[in-house]
Amino acid sequence: MYNDIKDCSKNGFGDKGRIRAGFENYRAGKPILNNSQRLSKDEEVGRSKGGSRNVAATLFLRGYESADTAKQEQALTEFANANGCWFTLEEIEAEFGQEFFKNLFDEFGARAAKSGAEASIYRYDDKHLLKVIRYDIWDVRPLGFLDNRIALHNKEFPGTYYELIGFCRGKYNKFSFVVKQPYIKGIEPTEAEIEAEMIKRGYSKDYLYEAAYNSDDGNYIIRDLHVGNWIKGYNDKMYCIDPVPCLGLKRKYEKI
Secondary structure: OOOOOOOHHHHOOOOOOHHHHHHHHHHHOOOOOOOOOOOOHHHHHHHHHOOHHHHHHHHHOOOOOOOOHHHHHHHHHHHHHHOOOEEOHHHHHHHHOOOOOOOEEOOOOOEEEOOOOOEEEEEEEOOEEEEEEEOOOOOOOHHHHHHHHHHHHHHHOHHHOOEEEEEEEOHHHOEEEEEEEEOOOEEOOOHHHHHHHHHHOOEEEEOOOOOEEEEOOOOEEEEOOOHHHEEEEOOOOEEEOOOEEEEOOOOOOOOO
């Protein structure tokens, strides 16, 4: 359908390409009202920060909250095809270049991003990265990614918020989310710096699970907080770039 994504003028997308142009045009439209009550008001603000497409995808799953993985994937695939946000890896690489298999270094030689088993990472522009993330490594169903990896992430770590661009079949042909994230430059912090940051945020280390923290109010559990998922910016601020949050044991996910 798109034989030459890089020659954007052939497709009527100016110099941006189908993925960028489609996302930015959608983003510039009237915001979609987020009337989901699945999470708290503050947490739903995190969902809204993930963009109108993120809100629309969540609302599209209303009635599918208890559906199995295959049905949720099918529903989101139908949503994506209807809204022009289903992509192939070939399209993504044609528009954004090859993924970063090794560390992406900035001009000072410091680590900024790296593709791994869960995510393929590309440069969206000078200030943002594009990530293709498998949901199934940490979440049982796609809705879990929308709830945890976008809404809760954005609420707890707004400096590295995700915006949902679309969907694709990523590594190993796995259903994946295509997101945009601020490109943070800096250095890798120490484990002591991470622990100090989480304590400052109202969390305590979970000694039963590696690289996990529990919020002191019992609202959240955040996993995968190892040093590779943090960047200490040149402004000395700490940025968690790929947390895995979920609601604490005393909380539950409501119907959308």
